[in-house]
Amino acid sequence: MLIVATKKTKKSVKRKNSPRANPRISQNGTRFAGAAAHLAEIGKSFHARGWVLGTSGNFSAVISREPLRLAITSTGLDKGSLTPAQFLEMNEAANVVRGDGRPSAEALLHLAIARGVNAGAVLHTHSVWSTVLSGSHASQGGIALEGYEMLKGLADVRTHKHREWLPILENSQDMVELADHVSKTLSEIPGIHGFLLKEHGLYTWGAGLQEAKRHVEILEFLMEVLVRSGAAQSA
Numbered sequence: 001m002l003i004v005a006t007k008k009t010k011k012s013v014k015r016k017n018s019p020r021a022n023p024r025i026s027q028n029g030t031r032f033a034g035a036a037a038h039l040a041e042i043g044k045s046f047h048a049r050g051w052v053l054g055t056s057g058n059f060s061a062v063i064s065r066e067p068l069r070l071a072i073t074s075t076g077l078d079k080g081s082l083t084p085a086q087f088l089e090m091n092e093a094a095n096v097v098r099g100d101g102r103p104s105a106e107a108l109l110h111l112a113i114a115r116g117v118n119a120g121a122v123l124h125t126h127s128v129w130s131t132v133l134s135g136s137h138a139s140q141g142g143i144a145l146e147g148y149e150m151l152k153g154l155a156d157v158r159t160h161k162h163r164e165w166l167p168i169l170e171n172s173q174d175m176v177e178l179a180d181h182v183s184k185t186l187s188e189i190p191g192i193h194g195f196l197l198k199e200h201g202l203y204t205w206g207a208g209l210q211e212a213k214r215h216v217e218i219l220e221f222l223m224e225v226l227v228r229s230g231a232a233q234s235a
């Protein structure tokens, strides 16, 4: 009798951790698959626009808030041929809990943004425009975007008269230090929609993937306008 009881207990423990018996694990799996497919499409479209050439850029989406879980690009991938299988699920310590490969070195920045502004998705590009402007305006600490109709594409912006401040942070290969700097910037300048890393690229986010994608398109458009209209030279 005792042996039977022990077996039953083991079986029930095993079942508890299986996706079928634990709705939360199963739900995460479905969300992860959906996010990975959507992120792969977004990544390919950004590559086609020239915003993530080489293996540059990385993309993530929050698939669970408690505990924090993100679907994120594996490192070193050609973004022009991204597939859903090249995404990982990572936890709040940037450890992989689903999928093969390593998360990008910048995974800590994605986590800082997901926490700092409660973002549902974080997208990072390395465009020519952001590289040029973040270099030319670095001494000013950021770029002011004002008077453009396209600003209305940013969440909660209703008029072209809105003044959007795009801070420029010093670039670093020390991701722990850089993630701290990002967290500090997000808490000190509430309401921003993105920031630049000097001569590196743009980080922006949104409540969900669709909004984050829109923010990349709007901010990349406005930075291209500034460079083409000569703002980089006059800075």
Ligand SMILES: [Zn+2]
Binding pocket: 056, 057, 058, 106, 124, 126, 200, 201
């Ligand atoms: Zn980068």
